[in-house]
Amino acid sequence: MHREKSFTQLLEVFERKLRSGELVVGDRLPGERTLAETYGVSRASVREALRVLDAVGLITTGVGSGPKAGSVVVSEPSEALGWALRMHLATSSLPVADVISTRLHLEGPAMVEAAAAPDSLERDAALQRAGSYLDEMDDPQITDERFHFCDTRFHYELAAVGSNLVMKTIIDSLRIATISYVQEAVPHLEDWQAVKRTLQEQHRGILAAVVDRRPQDARARLEEHILWFSRQSLSFARP
CATH class of the missing domain: 1.20.120.530 (GntR ligand-binding domain-like)
Structure with a gap:
């Protein structure tokens, strides 16, 4: 049985991607479903990780649909x-x-x-x-x-x-x-x-x-x- 990763492990993934340059300021993150499937986590864990990233000033999230929807990497420390x-x-x-x-x-x-x-x-x-x-x-x-x-x-x-x-x-x-x-x-x-x-x-x-x-x-x-x-x-x- 696949062991589900916690949202903290997902945060570590984002940290590695930021350090390596795979993610940079201005990039748009994939949707919740894609993130959950890619990293083997529940959508609840994805949402929790995104809330933490938003709280520490690393992403901004737009609601609804369209080009401004979703989470974008920012830097507002x-x-x-x-x-x-x-x-x-x-x-x-x-x-x-x-x-x-x-x-x-x-x-x-x-x-x-x-x-x-x-x-x-x-x-x-x-x-x-x-x-x-x-x-x-x-x-x-x-x-x-x-x-x-x-x-x-x-x-x-x-x-x-x-x-x-x-x-x-x-x-x-x-x-x-x-x-x-x-x-x-x-x-x-x-x-x-x-x-x-x-x-x-x-x-x-x-x-x-x-x-x-x-x-x-x-x-x-x-x-x-x-x-x-x-x-x-x-x-x-x-x-």
């Missing part, structure tokens, strides 16, 4: 890591204060690298995108949700200038992890509009220091910004 951290923060297993401390340890040096990075089209483009997010955040009609999103992307673009891929992914995931606590704190702030204005002044100062190649100033401004905002917002969060 920071979003997956961010959500995992958010869930563990919600259980109080990971203290919010420790997340803030980790951001300081990682983003400070990242700003030094960004300010010292050699001229390149990539650097110019990242700094321009960072500035564009700040311009959008200046709009008095911007929603809070969009403001938080642009804030996150601003930090990501600066981190992307000087840091390696793993570093900027972790920095982005840490930002994502604290979004829910920031959003919960906003209604409790005495003057959210004033807080936003101060945040924008700090953001502009950080960006200027990076653009003008002042590494230590960029780091100091970034650290001051993180600590100031954490005092304003995360005082309402659980320790």
